[in-house]
Amino acid sequence: MALSDLLTLTPAGLYCAAADVYLDPVRSVPRALITHGHSDHARAGHGAVLATRETLAIMGLRYGAKFCEQQQALAYGESITLNGIEVSFHPAGHVLGSAQIRLRGPSGSVVVSGDYKRAFDPTCAPFELVRCDAFVTEATFGLPVFRHPDAAGEVAKLLRSCAVFPERAHLVGAYSLGKAQRVMKLLRLAGWDRPIWIHGALEKITQFYQDEGIDLGDIRKVSATDRAKLAGEIILCPPGQLADLWSRKFPDPVTAFASGWMRVRARARQRGVELPLVISDHVDWDDLCATIRETGASEIWVTHGAEEAIVHWCETQGLDARPLNILGYGDEDAETVAEDAA
Amino acid sequence: MNRFAQLLDSLAYEPSRNNKLRLLADYFRVTPDPERGFALAAMTGALSFAHAKASLIRALIAERTDPVLFAMSYDYVGDLSETVALLWPAPQTERRNIAAPSLSDVVHGLQQADKKELPQLLASWLDDLDETGRWALLKLITGALRIGVSQRLAKTAVAALGGKEPNEIEEVWHGLVPPYLDLFAWVEGREDRPKALDPAPFRTPMLAHALDEADFDKLDPADFSAEWKWDGIRVQACVGTDEEGRRVARLYSRTGEDLSKSFPDLMEMLCEPHFGDATIDGELLVLIERQVQSFSTLQQRLNRKSVSPKLVMQYPAHIRAYDLLAEDGEDLRELSFVDRRARLESFITRLGHPRLDLSPDVPFDSWEALAQARHDPASVGAQDETEAIEGIMLKRRDSIYVPGRPKGLWFKWKRDPFNVDAVLMYAQRGHGRRSSFYSDFTFGVWKGAELVPVGKAYFGFTDAELKELDKYIRNHTRNRFGPVRELDFSTEQGLVLEIAFEGLARSTRHKSGLAMRFPRISRIRWDKPARDADLISTLEGLLEQGLRRSPPKGLGD
Numbered sequence: 001m002a003l004s005d006l007l008t009l010t011p012a013g014l015y016c017a018a019a020d021v022y023l024d025p026v027r028s029v030p031r032a033l034i035t036h037g038h039s040d041h042a043r044a045g046h047g048a049v050l051a052t053r054e055t056l057a058i059m060g061l062r063y064g065a066k067f068c069e070q071q072q073a074l075a076y077g078e079s080i081t082l083n084g085i086e087v088s089f090h091p092a093g094h095v096l097g098s099a100q101i102r103l104r105g106p107s108g109s110v111v112v113s114g115d116y117k118r119a120f121d122p123t124c125a126p127f128e129l130v131r132c133d134a135f136v137t138e139a140t141f142g143l144p145v146f147r148h149p150d151a152a153g154e155v156a157k158l159l160r161s162c163a164v165f166p167e168r169a170h171l172v173g174a175y176s177l178g179k180a181q182r183v184m185k186l187l188r189l190a191g192w193d194r195p196i197w198i199h200g201a202l203e204k205i206t207q208f209y210q211d212e213g214i215d216l217g218d219i220r221k222v223s224a225t226d227r228a229k230l231a232g233e234i235i236l237c238p239p240g241q242l243a244d245l246w247s248r249k250f251p252d253p254v255t256a257f258a259s260g261w262m263r264v265r266a267r268a269r270q271r272g273v274e275l276p277l278v279i280s281d282h283v284d285w286d287d288l289c290a291t292i293r294e295t296g297a298s299e300i301w302v303t304h305g306a307e308e309a310i311v312h313w314c315e316t317q318g319l320d321a322r323p324l325n326i327l328g329y330g331d332e333d334a335e336t337v338a339e340d341a342a
Numbered sequence: 343m344n345r346f347a348q349l350l351d352s353l354a355y356e357p358s359r360n361n362k363l364r365l366l367a368d369y370f371r372v373t374p375d376p377e378r379g380f381a382l383a384a385m386t387g388a389l390s391f392a393h394a395k396a397s398l399i400r401a402l403i404a405e406r407t408d409p410v411l412f413a414m415s416y417d418y419v420g421d422l423s424e425t426v427a428l429l430w431p432a433p434q435t436e437r438r439n440i441a442a443p444s445l446s447d448v449v450h451g452l453q454q455a456d457k458k459e460l461p462q463l464l465a466s467w468l469d470d471l472d473e474t475g476r477w478a479l480l481k482l483i484t485g486a487l488r489i490g491v492s493q494r495l496a497k498t499a500v501a502a503l504g505g506k507e508p509n510e511i512e513e514v515w516h517g518l519v520p521p522y523l524d525l526f527a528w529v530e531g532r533e534d535r536p537k538a539l540d541p542a543p544f545r546t547p548m549l550a551h552a553l554d555e556a557d558f559d560k561l562d563p564a565d566f567s568a569e570w571k572w573d574g575i576r577v578q579a580c581v582g583t584d585e586e587g588r589r590v591a592r593l594y595s596r597t598g599e600d601l602s603k604s605f606p607d608l609m610e611m612l613c614e615p616h617f618g619d620a621t622i623d624g625e626l627l628v629l630i631e632r633q634v635q636s637f638s639t640l641q642q643r644l645n646r647k648s649v650s651p652k653l654v655m656q657y658p659a660h661i662r663a664y665d666l667l668a669e670d671g672e673d674l675r676e677l678s679f680v681d682r683r684a685r686l687e688s689f690i691t692r693l694g695h696p697r698l699d700l701s702p703d704v705p706f707d708s709w710e711a712l713a714q715a716r717h718d719p720a721s722v723g724a725q726d727e728t729e730a731i732e733g734i735m736l737k738r739r740d741s742i743y744v745p746g747r748p749k750g751l752w753f754k755w756k757r758d759p760f761n762v763d764a765v766l767m768y769a770q771r772g773h774g775r776r777s778s779f780y781s782d783f784t785f786g787v788w789k790g791a792e793l794v795p796v797g798k799a800y801f802g803f804t805d806a807e808l809k810e811l812d813k814y815i816r817n818h819t820r821n822r823f824g825p826v827r828e829l830d831f832s833t834e835q836g837l838v839l840e841i842a843f844e845g846l847a848r849s850t851r852h853k854s855g856l857a858m859r860f861p862r863i864s865r866i867r868w869d870k871p872a873r874d875a876d877l878i879s880t881l882e883g884l885l886e887q888g889l890r891r892s893p894p895k896g897l898g899d
Contacts, residue, residue: 145415145428220541263352263428264419309414316408
């Protein structure tokens with residue numbers, strides 16, 4: 001089948017004409033399917049939105065209950081038929097509620113991955129491989145220099161630093177949806193039983209994770225008067241706060257940042273990070289290549305990230321690949337700003 | 343190797359000089375000889391390995407990766423060693439039980455291995471090390487650590503081990519060899535100061551502060567002497583006699599690098615018997631028919647691995663002296679500037695060598711007169727050398743020679759730059775720290791209805807301005823060619839940049855036929871329409887008039 005039978009790229013994003021729906025549109029549209037709650041994929045102002053229950057709840061928390069006119073939830077594995085196109089959602093392993101979306105029409109099936117990862121994450125359903133004829137993938141870390149190490153080892157690095165510098169506060173920058181809660185859970189699994197302190201911008205989503213039954217232990221919001229007293233403690237905040245005046249009140253803070261970008265030294269230095277923690281919610285190069293192979297798809301579209309490298313790799317594997325260069329995806333700084341405002 | 347790799351890794355992330363110093367001092371304190379000595383050698387650039395070249399590393403990784411993916415990765419990471427360290431595939435065979443090599447193993451291995459054995463040896467080390475270890479190893483053998491540690495900082499950390507002054511290390515340094523067992527023994531108080539004193543030691547130069555024109559109110563012209571600030575490179579020429587009566591001559595850069603090999607013409611002068619024992623502080627320039635050449639001509643002589651007789655003939659080197667630090671074994675640094683200057687003048691007159699002359703005194707009786715001299719050097723006797731003059735140096739007449747950058751003694755007062763309004767045409771992603779930003783800007787001026795590129799600038803803007811420029815570029819891209827973006831520019835739209843530059847020269851390498859010296863962005867003209875940017879004829883006119891500057895501004899405005 002040709003992928004373009006089912007999907008076309010429009011200025012608003014990927015569009016399935018047969019079902020008359022957009023996927024993760026970057027502009028307001030009448031009908032949208034949303035893979036997950038990150039602000040570059042899930043925007044407010046659409047007409048009808050179809051997503052997992054968790055993703056709808058997250059959008060409600062971020063944008064208010066009236067973020068669209070009509071909501072409909074679909075659980076993992078369930079399907080719905082829109083104008084002869086069968087739509088189903090499958091775990092993407094990216095953040096709580098994140099889904100890959102499969103569209104199945106008479107000529108074949110396509111899976112739109114959204115963002116995904118295959119590494120261990122105790123805070124969301126693990127990635128499920130869905131075989132398909134065509135695969136639309138992200139490539140945030142689509143360069144072979146990105147090989148994410150075991151996240152537990154990175155958390156151990158953080159705990160070691162806490163032991164070496166008990167007189168300093170450890171500030172960990174982490175995206176407020178998904179990364180922050182994953183780091184908290186990994187800290188608990190590594191035996192950190194002290195309270196974990198959070199910036200106010202992380203509060204709503206973290207509470208939501210707890211309400212969904214993910215036990216993160218004693219989580220406390222940092223107040224202005226606490227800051228100077230938090231020597232030896234771990235504090236999570238949105239990445240943008242690391243360089244903000246807010247961080248300066250802590251006792252001699254060590255600035256850590258949990259992100260796949262930390263694999264590259266220049267990136268860490270650019271942000272003035274002293275303790276880079278390579279913890280990513282996206283697939284690394286090896287998992288990206290493996291997933292493309294395992295889906296069995298013969299046609300690959302790459303939504304965003306290092307498209308050129310993965311397209312080149314696909315070609316060496318005899319796969320038909322095309323970069324989409326979708327603007328507005330993967331814009332983490334934009335997300336940070338949005339969260340800081342929240 | 344692992345402990346050294348961890349040190350380099352932490353240094354690379356540590357922004358503060360004091361914390362770097364602490365990390366270094368801690369490392370030297372807990373690491374045994376000879377490991378720490380080799381580390382010191384690595385950080386001061388005292389190690390070099392004849393056969394270990396970047397080309398060897400490229401060849402090794404080329405056998406193991408797809409060339410296109412390598413090129414894209416390298417472009418992204420911006421650093422060969424780091425790219426290879428990250429890309430290096432996990433070894434095929436199980437090598438878990440093999441201990442990672444120590445720094446001493448690596449140094450000895452590299453010194454002993456011949457050219458044929460080296461690829462295999464290096465590959466096996468890379469297999470045995472983790473990512474940080476691989477990165478450090480590759481940095482070490484390519485001789486480009488770039489961890490924000492200067493020679494000076496490393497020596498300061500060694501000095502701190504035993505409460506010594508950094509300058510004390512400097513004065514014994516050039517007689518020492520890695521792994522510096524005698525140096526550490528002396529600093530830690532276990533042995534006497536190393537005997538092998540260098541007869542031609544590098545002396546940390548005295549540096550000037552940039553002059554703030556508001557300072558003039560507080561300064562008395564009578565306290566100062568003025569000289570031209572030459573557009574060359576600062577050097578120190580040292581000649582001494584060792585205990586066995588052999589004469590030793592060296593030419594140092596301002597950071598203490600030994601440049602002797604690159605300047606056989608100057609070394610010939612220094613080695614002449616009647617030169618005597620002396621240390622001269624001066625500017626290295628190229629003179630043709632007694633006239634100073636531009637910096638771009640001087641560049642023909644810099645950073646050359648081999649120096650051909652033809653090159654030496656074509657671009658003869660010269661020292662224009664401005665200070666005398668030692669003479670016949672006597673340290674003159676405690677004398678006042680005026681007294682040292684008198685000694686220097688008689689030294690130069692006595693020697694009468696065509697490759698050495700005196701940087702002339704610029705007479706002035708008021709700050710206004712000096713401002714006029716700075717604006718128009720030709721009016722006070724600089725004649726045809728105006729283009730090689732960057733500005734004015736002011737030195738307190740009673741100042742002793744203080745290593746480093748003491749306050750209130752020496753000032754530099756640069757000439758105002760030239761300015762041109764140009765239109766941003768292309769932008770390229772930066773390397774390394776700026777790899778996520780479009781930070782290399784090509785700009786052009788109007789030639790009729792067309793824009794012709796006249797230069798490229800990488801700096802001159804703040805971090806906040808860089809973000810704004812980056813955003814503008816992403817939103818105004820017409821075409822993408824790999825890492826380069828072509829912007830939307832026309833008479834109707836485009837971003838005007840005010841470019842400051844120090845000089846202009848004809849160039850066949852650029853389409854416009856012009857090359858700028860030291861261009862940087864002085865202002866972003868968000869307000870100015872592209873059609874109002876400057877014309878190429880403006881720049882050509884400037885060149886034809888011999889780069890005359892616009893009239894001077896009054897003092898303090």
